[in-house]
Structure formats: structure tokens, C-alpha cells
Amino acid sequence: MIVAAKKLTATMGLRFFVAVAIISATCLNSIYADDQVKHLHYVNEWAATIPGGIETAREIVSSYGYTLVDQILPDIYLLRHSRVSKRSKYPSKYYHKSLAQDKHVIWLEQQVAKKRVKRFIQYQEFNDSKWRNQWYLNRGDGLDMNVQKAWAMGVTGKGVAVTILDDGIEREHPDLKKNFIDPDVVVEVVVVV
Numbered sequence: 001m002i003v004a005a006k007k008l009t010a011t012m013g014l015r016f017f018v019a020v021a022i023i024s025a026t027c028l029n030s031i032y033a034d035d036q037v038k039h040l041h042y043v044n045e046w047a048a049t050i051p052g053g054i055e056t057a058r059e060i061v062s063s064y065g066y067t068l069v070d071q072i073l074p075d076i077y078l079l080r081h082s083r084v085s086k087r088s089k090y091p092s093k094y095y096h097k098s099l100a101q102d103k104h105v106i107w108l109e110q111q112v113a114k115k116r117v118k119r120f121i122q123y124q125e126f127n128d129s130k131w132r133n134q135w136y137l138n139r140g141d142g143l144d145m146n147v148q149k150a151w152a153m154g155v156t157g158k159g160v161a162v163t164i165l166d167d168g169i170e171r172e173h174p175d176l177k178k179n180f181i182d183p184d185v186v187v188e189v190v191v192v193v
Contacts, residue, residue: 044084
């Protein structure tokens with residue numbers, strides 16, 4: 001009798017533990033899902049797939065109070081509903097459901113406003129070990145070309161053609177040869193004093 005009671009207690013304890021674990025996991029999942037949803041902002045626009053062309057789509061959506069704003073891709077349209085607020089924390093289930101149940105509508109999704117963040121290159125320390133030897137870029141006495149400030153402004157020189165006015169340019173120099181675009185541009189300049 002005592003052995004049977006211990007087995008029953010152990011079984012009940014295990015069931016209780018499993019039940020608590022399931023309830024806890026469900027609650028945590030619900031909290032996490034709510035946390036994800038509360039940051040969304042639904043707008044009064046939908047994307048919809050409606051085959052049959054733009055005029056067919058316009059007729060169908062207008063019967064539900066929607067306006068066809070634009071064609072995104074063939075048979076995929078951007079719709080707007082004037083009775084739905086421009087931004088809401090909650091989706092408009094009523095208007096969504098009414099159009100989604102139409103037999104011509106294959107797919108429908110209320111759009112969500114996305115937070116846009118300007119991207120930028122994070123500043124990194126300058127780590128050129130030969131920088132101090134590059135006197136034409138860094139003289140240290142203010143007589144340099146001020147390239148560091150230009151680089152900080154995002155100027156890279158990409159797409160820029162440079163003309164060098166020099167009477168003794170080495171066209172075959174390894175630094176210049178591969179970038180020498182038009183040798184006919186080189187003109188000997190003679191200055192008479």
C-alpha cells in the first residue's frame with residue numbers, strides 16, 4: 001500500500017512538473033510574441049494578388065471600399081482603404097477579412113510601416129604603418145593636401161578623372177601605367193618667361 005502511494009505521488013509530481021513547464025513555455029511564448037507585435041505599426045495599405053488585369057482588380061477592390069493605388073507587379077496591386085487609420089498598432093481584421101474572402105483574391109497582406117535607419121560607415125582608427133612616410137599626404141605642419149578631412153566627408157575619388165600638369169610624367173611607372181586612361185591627353189607645356 002505504501003509503495004503504491006509513493007508511485008502515485010511520484011507520477012502526480014511528474015505530471016505537475018510537466019504541466020507547469022508547458023504553461024510556463026506557453027506564457028513566455030505569448031509574452032515574446034506580444035513584445036514583437038507591439039512594435040509593429042499597421043498602415044492603411046494592402047498588397048494583393050488579383051489575376052485578370054488592372055481593371056478587373058479595380059472593380060473588385062472598389063466594391064469593398066478599397067482604392068487601387070498602383071500596380072506593383074503583374075496581378076499584384078497596392079491598395080488603400082480610406083476608413084482605416086493611417087497608422088495603427090493593430091491590423092484591420094474587418095476590412096482585411098471582407099476582401100480576403102473574395103474568390104478572385106489569391107493573396108492579401110496589410111502593410112506594416114518599417115523603421116528606417118540611416119546607415120553609415122563607423123569610424124575606424126587609421127592604421128597605415130607607412131602613413132608618417134607619406135609626406136605628400138601628411139606633412140604634419142599644415143602643408144599637406146588635407147586628405148583626412150576629405151576622407152572624413154566621404155570623398156573617395158571614385159569616378160574622378162585626374163589630369164596631371166607635368167612636363168616629366170613617367171607614363172610607364174607602375175602606379176600610373178594601369179590607370180593611364182588617355183595618352184593623347186598628355187601635352188607638353190612650355191612656359192616662356
